Amino acid sequence: YVPLERLRDWFDLDIELRLNDSRLDIGTGQGLVIEQRIERERRWALQSRTGDLMSTNGPIVSAEPAWLAWPVVDLNLSAGVDEGLRPVSPPIDRPGDGADDGRNDDNSSSEPTTLTSFGFDLLAAGDLLRSSGNLSLNYRDGGTLGRSSIDTRLRLDNHRQGGTGFGWSAGDILSPLLPLLSGQSEGVGIAFGDLDDRQTLDLTRTTLTGEALNGWDVEVYRNEELLAFTRIEASNRYQFDDIPLRPGLNLFRIVLYGPQGQRRERLERIVIGDRMLEKGQQRWQSFAVLRDRRLLPGSDALAAGRMLAASDSLMAGSRYQRALSKRWLLGLDAMSAGLDDGRQHHYLALHSQNSIDNWLFESRMIKDVTGGVAVRAAVQALGTENDLLLDAERFTDFASIEVNGIEDSDRLLERLRLRWNSTAIAGLPMTAELERRRYGENGDRPARDLDAARIRFSRRFGHFSTSTSVAAKRETGLADLIDGGLLLSYRRSNLDLTSQWSYRLSPATQLRDINVNATWTFSPRMRLRSTLRRAFEDGADSRATLSAIWIADTWTASATLGYDSTSGYTLGASLFTSLQRVDDRWLASARSATTSASASAQVFLDHDGDGRFGAGDEPLPGVNLRAGFAGKLATTDPEGRALLPHLLAGEPSPVHLVENSLEDVYWQPIHTNQQVLAGPGQTVDLSFPVLVTVEVYGKVTIVDARGERPAGKVRLQLTTEQGAVVMERASEFDGFYVFDRVVPGRYLLRIDPAQVERLDLRPSAPVALHLGGENASDAAVDWRLHRNSASPTH
DSSP states (O other): OOOHHHHHHHHTOOEEEETTTTEEEEOTTSOOHHHHHHHHHHHHHHHHHTTOTTOOOSOEEEOOOOSBOOOEEEEEEEEEEEEEEEESSOOOOOTTSSSOOSSOSSOOOEEEEEEEEEEEEEEEEEEETTEEEEEEEEEEEOGGGOOEEEEEEEEEEEOOTTSOSOEEEEEEEEOOOBTTTBOOOEEEEEEEESOOTTSOSOSSEEEEEEEOOTTOEEEEEETTEEEEEEEOOSTTEEEEEEEEOOSEEEEEEEEEEOTTSOEEEEEEEEEESTTSSOTTOEEEEEEEEEETOOSSTTOOHHHHSOOOTTTTOEEEEEEEEEEEETTEEEEEEEEEEEOTTSOEEEEEEEEEEEEETTEEEEEEEEEETTSOEEEEEEEEEOOSSEEEEEEEEEEESOOOSSSSOSTTOOEEEEEEEEEEEEOTTTTOOEEEEEEEEEEEOBTTBOOEEEEEEEEEEEEEETTEEEEEEEEEEEETTSOOEEEEEEEEEEEOSSEEEEEEEEEEEESSOEEEEEEEEEEEEEETTEEEEEEEEEEOSSSOEEEEEEEEEEEOSSOEEEEEEEEETTTEEEEEEEEEEEEEEETTEEEEESSOOTTSEEEEEEEEEOTTOSSSOOTTOEEOTTOEEEETTTTEEEEOOTTSEEEEEEEOSSSOEEEEEOGGGSSOTTEEESOSEEEEEOOTTOEEEEEEEEEEOEEEEEEEEEEETTEEEEOOSOEEEEEOTTOOEEEEEEOOTTSEEEEEEEOSEEEEEEEOHHHHHHTTBOOOOOEEEEEBTTBOSOEEOOEEEEBTTOOOBO
16 A cells, blocks of 8 residues: 555645545646656657658758759739729819918819739749849739839849858848848849858847748748738838847748748748857858849839938948857948948948856947947847847947938937847736937937837737737827737638737727738638728728639639729739749649759669669659658659659758558668758759668577577677678577568678677677678578587587
């Protein structure tokens, strides 16, 4: 008998004795030790059956850029008819009122007008000039209005896969993010160096950019927390500015949704804190950019991009950082840029990052050679449930692209920010921010102070993700403002719903606008998508669309009916397809492939054992391969080939051969797992040679004073010719042993030397075996072991 109290202590269980039926009630918070062990073994067995997809074991096969290769192309064609009222004469201000107040003082005439339009969007990615080429093209034909526009971007990248080593980018690029100097500026230029763009120079924020076709929706998650979303309107590019960072690993998941129901994801990692660089490591990068320009003629870059200070001016610079220890990093930046004052400004910046225990410190000083100084200091407290950031900035007669650099802007003198991230309150991720700005007098703009506060809660439960925020702003000479927002996302297999509500609480309570996007999946081939936007201020208007989407294997089409309260009804249609050339033939797909990599795998019986598919080898159809961390399944065709698209670009993606899909249990692949490392649009050729395995078997007997008898539990080892143990087996009670599924090759078979010594046996010479090739049959080796003076024979 065991006292119940002692049993509770031993197993750390909540146990209640029920005397009426002689039963023990055990709390569900923690299982028995044996139950935990059974659950672990169940997980291990499941992991083994699914092929250990998350394992990084296996050789890495990378793609070398070619001089010229067929690209992967995403193409979307669209056409529309817009029926509504259009003004036929320009608005005229009434003469004599003494001012142009921006309002029509007479009624301009309008009449029903039918407008037709056509457009196409193209994204292409592939090898060009031994680098990775990316082309973006947008064309809009104004139809009956006679206004057409075209915007093109061409970029070449040559970076070592995995983000390390020297690399360069040229063409239509984004300049690096330099805190207090410049955000990511778009233009024509070149950037080169070995600095990993994912290693941020700013502890507090970052910018996330990428490419997708116009009309796609983009969501950003950090560690499964929904941060923001947007819809791509122009230039086939999305950009999220001022994304807040937290200490440790910031794993951003960027999810893109196409208007015809497509979906793709990409990951971006940014590490804040200790060991961003190892001791002695250094990184550098140089760049030069002509802002707001396009490489190819005929592009309307300014209309597509965002306007910055001194457009078309040259911005050039370099940045360097070195880790003096695993906790201390120093950096030096230099930049030259033209501002709206008509001068070219030259900057030098020195910055330091240091971590002490659970604290992270950053300091930065920037000197404008022709002007003033900017100073920044930041400290972060690193914690698992709470982290705190305090950031102070001061500007003395300082102007840059990011700060005070645009004409007629406010002159910022000081900025103080406090941010608190916590999950300690009922387990809810919470972010609270306080900010104070002080502006100096600048022309007709008076000096003033601005105070702002913001708090945001997010929660994920079941199929719902929700985020609630409230922001307050107080500015000298203006009324206090309090705004709020609610972001709600609901995703199930047949329904995707995203809604955003914006409202004002002060000075007057008012609902500002509502945005709702919903997609219903009726079948794998049919979806219905609707959008609704209602604005309640600044000329209240309503917009709604309803789209029917048809999905085939090679294309996706949609028909859309829309309504705009200011312009009337619209009717549109679009067609999307993604083209990829594999094995000398074009393949079309309804899924986007321009930002992902692909693998073309071949599985075959390697009869000659050389690891390459040759004339005497046999392709294996019907073999299953799983690709990517999601384990997407593909099956080989009669030629033993399978295409594995939509793999992560720039990072190793596992490809696993499912062994139980092989016909013969004695077939053994040389590599069960391989990893694909390729850039966007690249296809890597993989080979999975399969060998016909053999058996090595026999019987072990021992001879001593009592005679000869079977020897059980004798350990036998199959080693390489150099002595490395490949397999080990023990003989059964009747002396028999079997090495099954032995891959052909040259081996040595021996008795375990440690057991020979322990059992007082005479050492025996290993047996050389040549398995496979012309001698593909099994090998039988019997052993007679003698004690002391007797020599073993086999």
